[in-house]
Amino acid sequence: MLFWIITGVIAFVAAALLAVALVRGRTGAEAPAAYDLRVYRDQLKEVERDLARGVINAEDAERTKAEISRRILAADAQVQAGGETGGQPEGLGRGLAIVLGMALVAGSVGLYWSLGAPGYGDLGLKHRIDLAKDAHDTRPNQAEAEAQMPPGNPMGEPPANYVELVEKLRKAVADRPGDLQGYQLLARNEAALGNFQQAYQAQQRVLSIKGDAAAAQDYIDYADLMILAAGGYVSPEAETALLAALSREPRNGAARYYMGLMLIQTGRPDQAFRAWDRLLREGPADAPWIQPIRAQIEDAAMRAGVEYALPPEPGLKGPSQEDMQAAGEMSAEDRQEMIRGMVSQLADRLATDGGTPDEWARLISAYGVLGELDKARSIWNEAQMVFKDRPDALETVRAGAQRAGLQ
Incomplete structure (x- = not known):
């Protein structure tokens, strides 16, 4: 309430000063016609002096004095009619004062209502940091977040024969609790089906089997x-896994991206922007976290109060920001179709122009996620021929084959 009282008084005072200036007009100041009158009288005296010096004759002097006298009479009439306001219409001044005063007050309130935060107190930096910490410490856990998810499979209905194969795999690993490869395969295939809860439960079993030998990528x-x-929410449990990955590999790009996402979700866009800006500059341009960062970093910068221009996208083009926004508005089936289209484009380009080992690995991995293992295996076999003389490149591609469950 105090805020509105103060702003109301300020707006009223400003409007009152403006109204006084408009109503009183030019009170106390010399009217333009009065200045003209003084000039004309000086000119009349100058004509008399020119006549006395013989510069002009008597006939020209009389004609000039008559014209100047006419102007003096007109200027004097204007001065008399203008009064203290110099001729400004009083009614117009009052009306304009009322209109501008109302516009000033209403415009100020409307502008604050649009750009400000009515009802909120002053949020100092320390208070905002405290609020963000509280949001971080009290945010929903994994189970609570999953309970808010809409029903249905986000990946759409999978083929019946694929579901049957995965069901057999579930039964097989249930009888072999120490089967590392089996649980790794189960986690990948559950994810391909869109059963992300079952997938992370299988991956949790992978971590349990590996124990201290678990790598950053496992977490x-x-x-x-x-x-x-x-649904994209970074829960406390997911954060714990990310921290475990960073303790093993401090510069892991995927973990740093997800930590930035968590900071956005808990009210620290400033820290998220700094983390993502470093990741974006470090690259590589085809890293899987680059496009999600490019789609979100400008909003993070704006919320952090940072003037930021997104750098041009170098080299290989991935999904644009418009693609990411369009994907968010699609149904699960349309989104899956868009992903298949992007994967198909990458496959066509690698077949005609070739590409980097990372691109081959990403294509194989993408086919694995889509459940198209035959295509993934075909690409892997082709890659082994392409990179047979480059063992280091072949190892990069092999990692993609492993993620697709081919090894």
């Missing part, structure tokens, strides 16, 4: 599946 996969199960 990244676990966190990634939990985040997918929660």
Whole structure:
């Protein structure tokens, strides 16, 4: 209430000063016609001096004095009619004062209502940081986030024969609780079916079997599946997995991207922007986290109060920001079709122009996620021929084959 009282008084005072200036007009100041009158009288005296010096004759002097006298009479009439306001219509001044005063007050309130935050107190930096910490500490856990997810499979209905194969795999690993490869395969196939909860539970079993030997990527996969199960929300459990990955590999790009996403969700866009800006500059341009960062970093910068221009996208083009926004508005079936289209474009380009080992690995992995294992295997076989003389490149592609469950 105090805020509105103060702003109301300020707006009223400003409107009152403006109204006084408009109503009183030019009170106390010399009217333009009065200045003209003084000039004409000086001119009349100058004509008398020119006549006395013989510069002009008597006939020209009389004609000039007559014209100047006419102007003096007209200017004097204007001065008399203008009064203290210099001729400004009083009614017009009052009307304009009322209109501008109302516009000033109403415009100020409307502008604040649009750009401000009515009802909120002053949020100092320390208070905002405290609020963000509280939001981080009290945010929903994984189970609570999953309970808010809409029913249905986000990946659409899978083929019946594929579901049958995965069901057999579930039964097989249930009888072999220490089967590492079996649980790894189950996690990938559950994810391909859109069963992200079952997928991260299988990945959790992978971590349990590996124990201290679990690598950063194992924890990244676990966190990634939990985040997918929660619709993009980074829960406390997913954060714990990300921190475990970073403790093993501090510069892991995927973990740093997801930590930035968590910071956005808990009210620290400033920290998220700094983390994503570093990741974007570090690259590589075809890293899987680059496009999601490009789609979100401008909003993070705006919320952090940072003037930021997104750098041009180098080299290989992935999904644009418009593609990411369009995908968010699609149904699960349309989104899946769009992904298949992008994968198909990448496959066509690699077949005609070739590409980097990372691109081959990403294509194989993408086919694995889509459940098209025959295509993934075909690409893997072709890649082995392409990179047979480059063992280091072949290892990069092999990682994609492993993610697709081919090895």
